[in-house]
Amino acid sequence: MIPQTMRGVQLTAHGGPEVLIYNAQIPTPVPAPGAVLIKVGAAGVNNTDINTRVGWYSKGDNDADDASWAGQPLRFPRIQGIDACGQIVAVGTGVDPARIGERVLVEPCLYEHDGQTLETPWFFGSECDGAFAEYTTVAARHAHPVYSTLSDVELASFPCSYSTAENMLTRAKVSNRDRILITGASGGVGSAAIQLAVARGAEVIAITSPANAASLKALGADQVLRRDDDPVAVLGTNSVDVVVDLVAGPQWPRLLDILRPYGRYAVAGAVAGPIVALDVRTLYLKDLSFFGCTALDAEVFGNLVWLIEGGKIKPLVAATFDLRDIAKAQEVFKDKGYTGKIVLKVAKD
Template sequence: MSETMRAVRIAEHGGPEVLELTEVAVPAPQPGEVLVQVTAVALNNTDLWTREGAYGRPGDPEALSGWRGPIAFPRIQGADVAGRVAAVGADVDESLVGRRVVVDPAIYASGEPDANPIGLMGSERDGGYAEYVTAPAERVHDVTGSPLTDDQLATLPTAYGTALGMIERGRLKEGETVLISGASGGVGIALIQIARARGARVLAVSSGSKIDAVREAGAHEVVDRSRDVVEQVHAAAPEGVDVALDVVAGDLVGDGLPLLREGGRWVVAGALGGYDVTFDVRRLYLHNAQVIGSAMHTPTHFALLMDLARKAEIRPVVAATFPLDQAAQAQEELARRRHVGKIVMHP
């Protein structure tokens, strides 16, 4: 193994031009860590927003910030890694070497199984836009026997982890009706597939050329975003919606809350439509409804996801692949939102 590796990193917030392909030292796994040779790394909106510094901070929504605060530059981006264990640090089982793995990119608040993430690989520590990346051994999941390809496995951590976290926190049950916004995106497709696997009735919001692909992913009904969404949902589910799984937010929250049945749950995990939200609070308390924030997943959720991956109960859609030296083009393609599924790079 060589001493150096190719990596794409950012030294400041900005547009795609701040992504720099460079040669850096291969990181050494510390005690309790493993070194993973990256075979595929998937892109996420998180990559764009971290690069742009678009997360804001408590009390200062306009502040330039990484996922959970200021970023220590330079930073190698990339949360979603599939690969093979190349080496292990002290105190780590050596039989892991050579195993095919997926890395849980979350940095958790504690070692508890239900801990919430307070940091993310690619933002709070170096990520997978590189030939190698280190990770704590307990965050590396052996998927050697999975029938999914490395590209498909790489799409799982953030999109499917976020989706499973939303579904678990929203307590979606078999037979319930679920409304999914932003349904053609990485998280949206994941939400449709997992909700279908749970036995829910899926209403998805999408538009234009993507509607067929969303239907193919498993949506029972597709609502066209370019027309009156509330009216269409009323028509498709006159008895109301049990759970909304929302990565769009914006006006949809205020317009959509009245669609919830008694005791309904509105789960928000993104703000593609805007973060400044207004709603009629009477629709919340009079109907015992809940608005639930959901950031990624817990270790328990991620273990559930890896079980789904080993059994191939989900089938991730790979929209396009790029080599590492085209990271800027890959991120620009992601930002255009013309694709369905996930974009993957090959270091």
């Protein structure tokens, strides 16, 4: 029986951890036409949760009307959580009731909501409520069945980070002929990119802290650089085919220097700072291609589920917390002293 109320964490404003309110009396959502109701088993913690909370996406002040993935004002209270693994427990009109009981992963990038096709994609847990609650709804097309012996916690480590990484590799057309450099390689997206690039047969160079070097080599990285290394001094100019960047910041120009002519640069993060210096001559004289990667290409999430089911990539869960301990989980997440993902256990034992 589906209860009328549920436990969840509500974001009440932009700000610090104090704006995250645990509430055990949130009305349980009802699936709209074309949607499903999912009982959430586990939810991953991501940079985007914190960035959205503090208003980092705003190009003005952190309370501006563009402080979300889609550049629109958030509606409060908002249930965040872009990563979700759970079970379909009810369906809206137009959805086959046979889907009830399926274990699913939610595709983070949404092209449909409330029965309407979206002109600009939304993101689960940002423009609509997400996974930091016992129940959530999403368009049926974005609830992907997954057949795996992995636990809900392990599966919840995949959707956002791994689909972001797979999208970057897809856009940059990474193949077994490529030498690829990955910045921020010990985080969720970076460690996912290592596995996915190795699965494609690419040679992988990872940038991380010395403490995480061994774990990244165990994932398949062929070479590991320290964060304070000069990549040009270590690797040489024109030495890699692809840069997958999650960091940006002051060292950014050096990433273009190491790219070979016709090299590809893909970016989906800027944890070291979003404002960089670009010598446009480097861009055009080397015939470089730049890829900004946010919205997922159509085939990306389905390919990811296929890789999960085939055991070609593995979950990296660094720590697990109860839903009510989300503030502590985000504090640990920000410390970055681990490899992989922090996951919230949502379902009750």
